[in-house]
Amino acid sequence: MRNPIIVALDVPTADRALELATQLAPVVGAVKVGKELFTSAGPEIVRRLRATGAAVFLDLKFHDIPNTVARAVEAAVRLDVQMLTVHTTGGLVMLQAAEQAAQTEARRLGRTPLLVLGVTVLTSLDDAALAELGVNGTAAEQVARLGRLAAKAGLRGLVCSPLEISLLRAALPAEMQLVTPGIRPPGAGQDDQRRTLTPCEALAAGANWLVIGRPICAVPDPRAAAEQILAGLEAPR
Numbered sequence: 001m002r003n004p005i006i007v008a009l010d011v012p013t014a015d016r017a018l019e020l021a022t023q024l025a026p027v028v029g030a031v032k033v034g035k036e037l038f039t040s041a042g043p044e045i046v047r048r049l050r051a052t053g054a055a056v057f058l059d060l061k062f063h064d065i066p067n068t069v070a071r072a073v074e075a076a077v078r079l080d081v082q083m084l085t086v087h088t089t090g091g092l093v094m095l096q097a098a099e100q101a102a103q104t105e106a107r108r109l110g111r112t113p114l115l116v117l118g119v120t121v122l123t124s125l126d127d128a129a130l131a132e133l134g135v136n137g138t139a140a141e142q143v144a145r146l147g148r149l150a151a152k153a154g155l156r157g158l159v160c161s162p163l164e165i166s167l168l169r170a171a172l173p174a175e176m177q178l179v180t181p182g183i184r185p186p187g188a189g190q191d192d193q194r195r196t197l198t199p200c201e202a203l204a205a206g207a208n209w210l211v212i213g214r215p216i217c218a219v220p221d222p223r224a225a226a227e228q229i230l231a232g233l234e235a236p237r
């Protein structure tokens, strides 16, 4: 089985990120670099993480005019990342430009195209916050609408909350990769996540990748925590 665990390196320094990645690279499927780490440590941290053997998910949620996003995606391909995020609210043409840039630059370099993941509705936004932005209907309807837009643009993956997995599975082609944060192993604290699934529940619901941060990185033995989660996934269910 491909290892579906993506560990979120939500740490402020390159040293701490590298320490975690070195311990965890053999037992996770990828590491996620977000805005905090990238803004403090820059593209060099991505090169150094790749050198540990870890696949890298660059979670910068690009949202701009199509040309700007396409050039940023090309730069990410040259950094040799395996996944990145864009906001689907950038619109159809921006999403098409992102996917095309990923494919064209990978072909030019002889690499496998990275997975461009669409972000639909931030889980921090509820129906009332969406109404303030001029969005009619519920957050769930907007998630489905933007998911379909991403598929129409040719995107091969989406980020979604655990509670959106079944709705998106029903609305989208089966090949769409779903990447899900909000995962808590049985017995782990919730932190600030409000609606979580366990790793097994999320995979059973149809997730392909599980983004897990604090339950691995903020415990005394991150390697043991990741191994335990993986063992729980491999055990017969």
Ligand code: C5P
Residues within 6 Å of the ligand: 008, 010, 034, 122, 123, 124, 161, 181, 182, 183, 191, 193, 211, 212, 213, 214, 215
């Ligand atoms: O520590 P924890 O497992 O909650 O980390 C989850 C990761 O997934 C963090 O990097 C967080 O920013 C990200 N994320 C999330 N919820 C979303 C989108 C991204 O928790 N809706």
